[in-house]
Amino acid sequence: MAQVYDRVALIGLGLIASSMFWAMKRSGLAGEVTGYARSDETRATAREIGLCDVVYDDIKDAVRGADLVVLCVPVGVMGPVMAQIADALAPGATVTDVGSVKKDVIEQITPHLPEGVHFIAGHPLAGTEHSGPRAGFAELFDNRWCLLVPPEGADPEAIARLRNLWEGIGANVEEMDAEHHDLVLAVTSHAPHLIAYTMVGVADDLRRVTDSEVIKYSAAGFRDFTRIAASDPTMWRDVFLSNKEATLEILGRFTEELFALQRAIRQGDGDHLFDYFTRTRAIRRGIIEAGQDTDAPNFGRSAGRKL
Ligand SMILES: NC(=O)c1ccc[n+]([C@@H]2O[C@H](COP(=O)([O-])OP(=O)(O)OC[C@H]3O[C@@H](n4cnc5c(N)ncnc54)[C@H](O)[C@@H]3O)[C@@H](O)[C@H]2O)c1
Ligand SMILES: O=C(O)C(=O)C[C@]1(C(=O)O)C=C[C@@H](O)C=C1
Numbered sequence: 001m002a003q004v005y006d007r008v009a010l011i012g013l014g015l016i017a018s019s020m021f022w023a024m025k026r027s028g029l030a031g032e033v034t035g036y037a038r039s040d041e042t043r044a045t046a047r048e049i050g051l052c053d054v055v056y057d058d059i060k061d062a063v064r065g066a067d068l069v070v071l072c073v074p075v076g077v078m079g080p081v082m083a084q085i086a087d088a089l090a091p092g093a094t095v096t097d098v099g100s101v102k103k104d105v106i107e108q109i110t111p112h113l114p115e116g117v118h119f120i121a122g123h124p125l126a127g128t129e130h131s132g133p134r135a136g137f138a139e140l141f142d143n144r145w146c147l148l149v150p151p152e153g154a155d156p157e158a159i160a161r162l163r164n165l166w167e168g169i170g171a172n173v174e175e176m177d178a179e180h181h182d183l184v185l186a187v188t189s190h191a192p193h194l195i196a197y198t199m200v201g202v203a204d205d206l207r208r209v210t211d212s213e214v215i216k217y218s219a220a221g222f223r224d225f226t227r228i229a230a231s232d233p234t235m236w237r238d239v240f241l242s243n244k245e246a247t248l249e250i251l252g253r254f255t256e257e258l259f260a261l262q263r264a265i266r267q268g269d270g271d272h273l274f275d276y277f278t279r280t281r282a283i284r285r286g287i288i289e290a291g292q293d294t295d296a297p298n299f300g301r302s303a304g305r306k307l
Contacts, residue, residue: 018136036062076238079108
């Protein structure tokens with residue numbers, strides 16, 4: 001594959017940065033890839049496992065001369081990190097991020113953007129419950145969505161290059177505005193994570209009270225909850241604080257529906273439960289029939305796939 005960027009700098013060497021590194025190496029889309037991590041320990045691990053061509057102790061050295069800088073840090077520190085690198089960025093460079101929230105991250109980064117540097121926000125919809133420099137793998141983005149959120153009037157050439165990079169490392173790219181992104185992700189990712197955290201917390205309390213074997217005998221659904229609830233606490237604390245409005249809006253709706261289901265159970269209203277579950281089952285079937293199941297082997301090859 002033809003090279004898209006000569007020098008890419010990855011800031012924050014965790015799951016997403018390391019996956020991007022291995023995927024870029026697999027595809028040959030980037031020349032040199034530099035990296036910076038805040039802690040000595042992470043930098044030492046990165047050097048040991050060959051994560052990045054050069055790992056710098058100084059964040060400014062890592063971004064100097066880069067034509068693409070990718071901010072892979074928790075969403076709560078995007079602004080401060082951008083402030084640290086601003087005066088070392090090369091004119092004409094593109095800055096992007098991979099944060100799970102877009103409106104707040106854009107508001108944090110934009111004030112520090114030097115003249116002549118492009119900024120195109122991004123978010124790969126792919127991850128695992130693991131974090132840190134050893135967690136990444138080249139296939140993470142294969143057949144997953146990556147949403148780009150360019151500001152109004154963004155340079156089309158800069159957008160096209162970033163799109164080429166993401167497509168080259170396996171993702172399907174769509175553009176979206178920040179507010180819509182944050183609402184969609186509140187429904188599909190942020191609220192579900194909070195529900196998983198809560199459910200696992202409830203089970204843990206129950207185990208303490210009754211000494212029953214909640215975890216030992218948990219079936220598939222609950223095991224999935226425990227996987228999700230093992231996700232990085234810093235990342236998720238920041239996501240909820242950063243996407244506060246949209247998450248609270250979805251949680252409000254969720255709570256109303258939950259109360260209605262609770263009432264139906266208490267009152268023995270089987271029709272309500274049956275109708276509700278029939279509606280939700282149809283949604284899953286619709287996703288599969290429309291070829292939008294990203295876990296399906298043929299995802300990305302069917303016509304008309306849309307978010
Ligand atoms: N994990 C996922 O499933 C997932 C998926 C898509 C996007 N994201 C987003 O990607 C970003 C990175 O997530 P990750 O899963 O790779 O996390 P991670 O914890 O694996 O890595 C984050 C890295 O950032 C470093 N860091 C934290 N604060 C820093 C600071 N002030 N300066 C420099 N480095 C700092 C941490 O030490 C860590 O090495 C987050 O914004 C997250 O919202 C995560
Ligand atoms: O699969 C997982 O472990 C994830 O939680 C990945 C997941 C998601 O909710 O789908 C988590 C956060 C992101 O911003 C994008 C992807």
